[in-house]
Amino acid sequence: MGGRMAGIVLVTALVCVMAGCMKGQATSGTINTGTSTGTNTSGSTSSTASPNAVPTNTNSSSAPTTTSSPAASTTPSNTPTTAAGSQLPTNSTKPAPTSYAKESDAKKAIEQRAKETIQVLKEKDMDKLAALIHPKKGVQFSPYSHINVTSDIKVTGSGLAALWVNTSTAHWGEYDGSGDPIDLTFPDYWDKFVYNQDFAAAPQISYNVILGKGNMINNVFSIYPTSAFITVEYHFPGFDPQYQGMDWTSLRLVFENSGGSWYLVAVVHDQHTM
Numbered sequence: 053m054g055g056r057m058a059g060i061v062l063v064t065a066l067v068c069v070m071a072g073c074m075k076g077q078a079t080s081g082t083i084n085t086g087t088s089t090g091t092n093t094s095g096s097t098s099s100t101a102s103p104n105a106v107p108t109n110t111n112s113s114s115a116p117t118t119t120s121s122p123a124a125s126t127t128p129s130n131t132p133t134t135a136a137g138s139q140l141p142t143n144s145t146k147p148a149p150t151s152y153a154k155e156s157d158a159k160k161a162i163e164q165r166a167k168e169t170i171q172v173l174k175e176k177d178m179d180k181l182a183a184l185i186h187p188k189k190g191v192q193f194s195p196y197s198h199i200n201v202t203s204d205i206k207v208t209g210s211g212l213a214a215l216w217v218n219t220s221t222a223h224w225g226e227y228d229g230s231g232d233p234i235d236l237t238f239p240d241y242w243d244k245f246v247y248n249q250d251f252a253a254a255p256q257i258s259y260n261v262i263l264g265k266g267n268m269i270n271n272v273f274s275i276y277p278t279s280a281f282i283t284v285e286y287h288f289p290g291f292d293p294q295y296q297g298m299d300w301t302s303l304r305l306v307f308e309n310s311g312g313s314w315y316l317v318a319v320v321h322d323q324h325t326m
Contacts, residue, residue, distance in 0.1 A: 153278040158259035162307055165314045166284040169305055173319075174252045176242070178216050182209035186308060186315035195225045195234055195245040197270040197304075197322040228268065229326040245321040251303045254286035263287040264302035266325040276306045276318060283307075283320075298324045 152158040165184075172180045185191045190208040194200070205224055207215055215222075215238045224234040224241050236244065256263055260278045262270060263285050272283055285304045290297040306318035 151279045152260055152282050155259045155261050158278070158282045161309075162259065162282045162284060162314055165307065166305060169307075169316055170252045170286060170303075173247055173303075174250065176247075178212045181316075182212050184316050185209040185212070186310060186317045188310070189308070189315075189317055191316050192318040193224065193241070193246070194318065194320045195241075196228055196268055196325065197264075197266065197272065197320065198268050199271055199275045199318070199320060200225065201275060246303070246319055248321070249288055249301055249303075251286035251288075254288055254303075256285075256287040256289065258285045258287065259283075261285070263289075264300050264322050266322070268325040270322075272304060272306065272318075272320060276308075281306055281308050281317070282314070300324055 152161060169181075169184050172184060185208070187209065190206045190211075192199070192201075192204050192206045194204045203225060205222060219237060221235045221237055222241070224236060224245070226232065227234055234241070234245075260273075260283055262272075264287050276283060283304050283306045285302050287302045288300060290300050292299055300323065302322040304318075304320040304322065305316060306320065307314045308317045309315075
């Protein structure tokens, strides 16, 4: 009996010892919350923590970062563009003048046509002259600087040749001073009031500028303004010194542009008048 009790006590003591050891082992495990690393020999996992680390958000539902671009300039451009937005080529052609009052502009526009016309007048070539006359208005002939639009004779290009060979006289106006009628055939009028001098060799030529000036009112720019017409004057300032320039004479050819070409619309003779 005594021996059995001793055995029970021994077993109980062993159980208590074993329970105390296990409790000690459980409480002796290390949890690393600092920066040091350690090996847990009792089976616990070692961890390393960074106290100052910023946690990384790995949530895929977070809003993506957007980069804003600067606003486009709204300053208007004076450069013409097409409907697709491409730039149109710049027209470098100098625009034509709206008026030929400036002599240099008038000369540039008409010089070659004027040379051609004065040569045709010198040659008395009616066929070539017909092609130079305005196709609708014809050409007006005036014996003096004061143009009379109601009485001055107008001839169409197609009528030139017939008038040239016509032996009948026509009334071209009145002589200055006497007032007598200027009744002449076309060739006779030509020799006296068109090509009475070699104007193709005139020493002075002007473009929309009056050179010869007498007592008669010159209304060429009133009838044929420089905004639409060019008047080319071929001028001889005089021939005999004893007349002190009073024997001057001029021939004025007036041109108008039609359909991109310049045509003769008036032949105006001028000379010293009383």
